Amino acid sequence: MVQELTPPLSTARISAEEARMLYQDMTLGRLFEDKCAEMYYxxxxxxxxxxxxxxxxxxxxxxxxxxxxxxxxxxxxxHVHALSTGIPARAVMAELFGKATGCSKGRGGSMHLFSSEHNFLGGYAFVAEGIPVATGAAFSAKYRGTDQVTACFFGDGACNNGQFYECLNMAALWKLPILYVVENNFWAIGMAHERATSDTDIYRKGPAFGMPGYRVDGMDVLAVREAAQQAIERARAGEGPTLLECITYRFRGHSLADPDELRSPEEKEFWRQRDPIKQLERYALEHNLMSEAEFQAIQAETTALIEDAVTFALESPEPTLDELYRFVFAEDE
Ligand SMILES: Cc1ncc(C[n+]2csc(CCOP(=O)(O)OP(=O)(O)O)c2C)c(N)n1
Incomplete structure (x- = not known):
């Protein structure tokens, strides 16, 4: 009988390469936003x-x-969705500074990041405004016969908006290739989810329209990834939309102008203990996927990348006044 000399190092659900990629992306999101707070103030x-x-x-x-x-x-x-799609940190930071080198050429700012090159359909200031846009993109992909899938992100507050219901109906009716991703952080500015919503289980609203609805731990990147992979596969196979409710928490106030006095210190601490980056670190160490030294190296590389983005944004020119009407129409370069 042949004996296994080296048992598998781990039973991890991801490879070391995937762990690094996920860690890198989350670290970029976190450190980029910390820098945004500094620059805003x-x-x-x-x-x-x-x-x-x-x-x-x-x-x-x-x-x-x-x-x-x-x-x-x-x-x-x-900002973080834009970075995850691959829009360079320089182009995102420059946009936040209102510079001509920003991904929306300085016309959009924080709430209106956009990149056709990265198929990033934009940030939207109105609550739920992106839902019909994303549904339209999914319809377009189906109509054109491509295999493109659309991921549409929005908050728990947006699920009490009519556009959510109208779009879920159309997406299920036409079996559109789309993931409706609810980031349920329990708060819409200062309105608690349970005070505004008759049925707080958002994922259950999917089946009401004939699409699957799932709830996942949104502080666990592997749980989110697995649920997303299944939904993406279904969408690409022509089986239609999925509603994915991710339970999560924002560590800061609603915006940088919000003193964040309505949420209790105990509640904030409870969620701090579930920091998704720390959870991935623990998982990666337990399964021998990454080492402490690798975490630190990624953090250092990311910090340097963000410093470079700030320098680029500071040194970039503002759009000039004679360009005021440029880009108003789609045919403008
Ligand atoms: C149609 C509309 N109504 C109200 C507002 C004001 N507003 C901005 S953010 C927000 C809360 C939205 O909360 P949620 O959808 O849960 O997203 P989160 O901010 O938690 O990510 C509200 C009411 C708005 N921007 N648009």
Whole structure:
């Protein structure tokens, strides 16, 4: 009998390469946003800036399971989704500074990141505004006969908006290749989910329209990734849409202008203990996928990348006044 001399190192659900990729993406999201807060308070950004700290596992878990040719549609909390799709940190930071080198050429700012090159359909200031846009993109992919899948992100608050129900109906009716990804962080600015919603189980609203609905731990990037992979596979196979409710938490206030006084310190601490980046670190160590030294190396590389993005944004020119009407129509370069 042949004896196994070396038992498998781990029974991990992902490879070391995948662990690094997921860790890198979440770290980029986290450190980029920390830098945004610093720059905002230094007066480098204007208007409202909504940070995503704490929710990184949702962006990474879903977007890193997509192909580059797939579509992503976001909300005003859009920086990390944009980074996960591969828009360079320089182009995102420059946009936040209102510079001509930004991904929306300085016309959009924080809530209106956009990149046709990355099939990133944009951030949207109105709650639920991206849902019909994403549904349209999914319809277009089906109509054109491509295999593109659309991932549409929005919050729990958006699920009390009519567009959510109208679009779920159409997507199920036409079996559109789309994932409706709810980032349920329990709060819509200062309105608690249970105070605003008759049935708080959002995932159960999928089956009401004839599409599967799942709830996953949105602080666990592997759980999100697995659920997303299944939904993407179904969508690509022509089996239609999925509603994915990811339970998550934002570590900061609603926007950088919010003093965040409505959520209790105990609640915040409870979720801090479930930090998705720390959870992936623990998992990667337990399964011999990554080492402490690798975490630190990735953090150092990411910090340097973000510093470079800030320098690029600071040194970039602002759009000039004579360009005010440029890009108003789609045929403008
Ligand atoms: C149609 C519309 N109504 C109200 C607002 C004001 N508003 C901005 S964000 C927000 C809360 C949305 O919460 P949620 O959808 O849960 O997303 P989160 O901010 O938690 O990511 C509201 C009411 C808006 N932007 N658009």
């Amino acid at each position: 230094k007066g480098k950004m204007f208007g409202f800036v909504h940070l995503y700290n704490g929710q990184e596992a949702v962006s990474t878990g879903v977007i890193k399971a997509l192909k580059p040719s797939d579509y992503v549609c976001s909300t005003y909390r859009d």
